[in-house]
Amino acid sequence: MYAIKAAIDDLRAASWKFPRAKTMYGGRKISEGDTIYVFASENEGGPGLIARGVVIAARAIPPKPGVERQTPLVSIEVKRVALAKRRLGRVELKPHDDWKDGRPETELNFKFYRQATNKIVGISEDAARFLGTFF
Numbered sequence: 520m521y522a523i524k525a526a527i528d529d530l531r532a533a534s535w536k537f538p539r540a541k542t543m544y545g546g547r548k549i550s551e552g553d554t555i556y557v558f559a560s561e562n563e564g565g566p567g568l569i570a571r572g573v574v575i576a577a578r579a580i581p582p583k584p585g586v587e588r589q590t591p592l593v594s595i596e597v598k599r600v601a602l603a604k605r606r607l608g609r610v611e612l613k614p615h616d617d618w619k620d621g622r623p624e625t626e627l628n629f630k631f632y633r634q635a636t637n638k639i640v641g642i643s644e645d646a647a648r649f650l651g652t653f654f
Contacts, residue, residue: 520647521549521574522556523597523639524631526563531602535572537639538594539580544630545641547591550577555597556650558608560637567608571654572597593639601654623649 523546525537535557542549549555553574559565580592609632615624623646630640642650 520554520556520642520644521546521639522558522627522631522642522646522650523595523637524558524560525637527557527559527565527569530559530565530569532599534575534596534598536594536596539592540595541636541638542591542593543634543638543640546639547579547593548641549574549593549595549639551575553577554647555595555639556642556647557597557599558631561609562635562637565608567606567611568603568650568653570599570603571601571650572599595639603653605653607650607653621645 551574555572555574557570557572558567559569574595575598576596578594582589612624612628615622615628618629626646
């Protein structure tokens with residue numbers, strides 16, 4: 520399971536394309552058919568969690584030659600399956616900052632907001648179950 524935080528113009532679109540998305544925490548392993556939770560980045564005015572979707576296309580972007588350290592990039596297309604019914608964003612996740620407590624809220628806070636860049640991240644089954652309660 521995966522989650523993405525990105526700039527999103529149309530929060531209710533039937534699908535989204537995310538070209539050249541950064542990946543962290545196992546996000547580079549994303550592939551067609553995977554479930555993904557979509558967060559509209561608050562850094563770009565979004566509300567946080569907006570949708571659950573399925574990846575309908577995924578392609579790794581080759582690294583630039585001669586550059587030693589690079590964040591892996593992928594391009595994905597996501598078909599929306601469900602819209603979130605409750606809010607979940609930085610404000611709700613910020614109190615969960617005991618990085619060793621094992622809570623899904625803490626995992627999401629750590630992966631998305633400790634380093635605020637937009638990205639695709641791999642998430643645990645516990646985090647996916649927690650996110651599932653928002654639909």
